[in-house]
Amino acid sequence: MKEGPDIAQIGALIGDPARANMLAALTGGKALTATELAAVGGITLQTASAHLAKLEAGGLLLPRKQGRHRYFTLADETVARLIESMMGFAASRGHLRHQPGPKEPALRKARICYDHLAGDYGVRMLDSLVAKGAIDAVGDGLALTAKGEETFQCIGINVADLKASRRPLCRSCLDWSERRAHLAGSLGKALLASFFDKGWARRTAGSRSVIFSPEGERQFLALFPVETLVAA
Amino acid sequence: MKEGPDIAQIGALIGDPARANMLAALTGGKALTATELAAVGGITLQTASAHLAKLEAGGLLLPRKQGRHRYFTLADETVARLIESMMGFAASRGHLRHQPGPKEPALRKARICYDHLAGDYGVRMLDSLVAKGAIDAVGDGLALTAKGEETFQCIGINVADLKASRRPLCRSCLDWSERRAHLAGSLGKALLASFFDKGWARRTAGSRSVIFSPEGERQFLALFPVETLVAA
DNA sequence: TCCATACTTCGACCGTAGCCGAAGCATCTC
DNA sequence: GAGATGCTTCGGCTACGGTCGAAGTATGGA
Incomplete structure (x- = not known):
């Protein structure tokens, strides 16, 4: 019954809260460093590093080295579109974030x-x-x-x-x-x-x-x- | 940094191999019973039942009771489109299934x-x-x-x-x-x-x-x- | 040369989520 | 009613993946 491409891999990739937060932040279009992404994910730098390696291996992120920084961007416009479409879907099903907040x-x-x-x-x-x-x-x-x-x-x-x-x-x-x-x-x-x-x-x-x-x-x-x- | 809808939930929902297989099977358009879906997921009926409950709670599946069967379909055309777009994305990144197979x-x-x-x-x-x-x-x-x-x-x-x-x-x-x-x-x-x-x-x-x-x-x-x- | 900063790797810990066997409901058939 | 079939619930096991502290590697600046 295994037909077609494997959606479980990318699903799992996006399915972790820390990684999802990173991806959402990168939808802003700006390149962010590993340290910044660790902050948005609410995790330590070591953990973020592991997550980023996975996202990169999965083809979602593109790293660019600049001095002692590593900047990450979404690999592609198609990644951005996927994230946005998932956001749209999540919103339609009422999967909202906990605090609506002032922002x-x-x-x-x-x-x-x-x-x-x-x-x-x-x-x-x-x-x-x-x-x-x-x-x-x-x-x-x-x-x-x-x-x-x-x-x-x-x-x-x-x-x-x-x-x-x-x-x-x-x-x-x-x-x-x-x-x-x-x-x-x-x-x-x-x-x-x-x-x-x-x-x-x-x-x-x-x-x-x-x-x-x-x-x-x-x-x-x-x-x-x-x-x-x-x-x- | 928590902005917008929560994509991690549906990501995680799709991110499990058994659930992903079930969803992919349902993209065929036909309603399937819990037993059939357990088979496509390669798991026992009990486990499938738990998975299906999660998918239903997440708004991805719609159950319809008919006699002693429970038929499941994708909740919506939007679900089908999401799955298909993830398949397209997965294919473009080379996340293919293990055995290409004769089918x-x-x-x-x-x-x-x-x-x-x-x-x-x-x-x-x-x-x-x-x-x-x-x-x-x-x-x-x-x-x-x-x-x-x-x-x-x-x-x-x-x-x-x-x-x-x-x-x-x-x-x-x-x-x-x-x-x-x-x-x-x-x-x-x-x-x-x-x-x-x-x-x-x-x-x-x-x-x-x-x-x-x-x-x-x-x-x-x-x-x-x-x-x-x-x-x- | 020496230290600070940015990041990765290693190792160990832990919790959650997936998994199944067994038992419990519900529904249909006879 | 009795028995079969479809599915859910419960309980306990297991393993994988996320987590961090500590140590290791690069790069930049003084």
């Missing part, structure tokens, strides 16, 4: 999902782009329209450059807090990067949440207006 | 993925549908075209009925053996069901693989011709 609202509002914007603001941005016809939501997929290409060119995003890369331009990524799609792919990445560049927002130290400046928030909301639908 | 080729050729067709034939079917303009592959999503609606009507699939359901019509589902997309969603389900109805194919007893009859295979290949592309 939770900030996280729900805007956070980094590997390299693009997620949370309420991420979902709102995609909604707005679809509403103004910059992106086509067809079936369960997303596609850039000709009009959208113009729009992004105006914001200062070079779509031609993005198209040159092998990575898909648009991808829909299910948001675990909003339970709706937000924009991933190279376009999603470029948009978030531009918000950072313009000083509209910044990432926080030990968390995945993204903090908008008052001015940045004003600009963001103006650029991606909310649909004022009158609910039936 | 492997049949599985790669055509198998059930929850309720639709997967494997070489599943991928080929979608390719053919896209090539003939019945389905639009835009971005990473799929959408039924007007022409496609006609086509399916001719094959005897009532698209209007499918549209009435809340479930999306078309969905792309990544195939772990082919590493490319095949057609899921209610349309994918209806197509597979029609193959069974017409007697073109049948499911096998203890496996996910789908066996085509010689005549069925002929009809299937005629209906979904292969693109004879001359590779550049």
Whole structure:
């Protein structure tokens, strides 16, 4: 009855709380050292080292040596997508963390999902782009329209450059807090990067949440207006 | 550092080999009894009972009592998608099962993925549908075209009925053996069901693989011709 | 050269989770 | 009712995996 690939291995890999915490932290997109990851996992450095070796052997993590530090990142965008999809699933089944805590609202509002914007603001941005016809939501997929290409060119995003890369331009990524799609792919990445560049927002130290400046928030909301639908 | 939903729980749930085998077996779409699942897990009935209780509590399985049997199915299409995506990931990292075995080729050729067709034939079917303009592959999503609606009507699939359901019509589902997309969603389900109805194919007893009859295979290949592309 | 920092390896400990035998319910058949 | 079948619960065994202290290896800086 042993059919197909072995999901138990990666399941077990993700199934340890310490490792899961590390992976979740790395979904923030930043490379972290073994010491930092030990802290997020709530374990000592020795234990973390063993965990990281396993994650690396399993192909989930990519180490990069820099001086006497070892920085770890998720191996791939596919790893990030797997983690996010598991988060979405966990959220839908009510497998939540123990303490909702004060940081939770900030996280729900805007956070980094590997390299693009997620949370309420991420979902709102995609909604707005679809509403103004910059992106086509067809079936369960997303596609850039000709009009959208113009729009992004105006914001200062070079779509031609993005198209040159092998990575898909648009991808829909299910948001675990909003339970709706937000924009991933190279376009999603470029948009978030531009918000950072313009000083509209910044990432926080030990968390995945993204903090908008008052001015940045004003600009963001103006650029991606909310649909004022009158609910039936 | 505890942010977001708890992925460790479901990770651990899937991370046990016996449970993983049970889940993989249930991806075949059929409801299975506790005894049958104990067999696929390679464990005794008592142990299986404990595992099944955990999976049920975790929201992965749905039990249905029928006489003195208890049938289990995956709780949801989302569970099936999670399992399939983990299989895809595992395959991409080379986490394969120990013995490739003689059943492997049949599985790669055509198998059930929850309720639709997967494997070489599943991928080929979608390719053919896209090539003939019945389905639009835009971005990473799929959408039924007007022409496609006609086509399916001719094959005897009532698209209007499918549209009435809340479930999306078309969905792309990544195939772990082919590493490319095949057609899921209610349309994918209806197509597979029609193959069974017409007697073109049948499911096998203890496996996910789908066996085509010689005549069925002929009809299937005629209906979904292969693109004879001359590779550049 | 010497020490501090970052990390790994070793060895031992311990708890949990998986496992099965045996017994206990429930349901169907005769 | 009696007996068979399907499944769950209980109790006890075992082993694997996570944990840390201590010692060992690299790298950087003074």
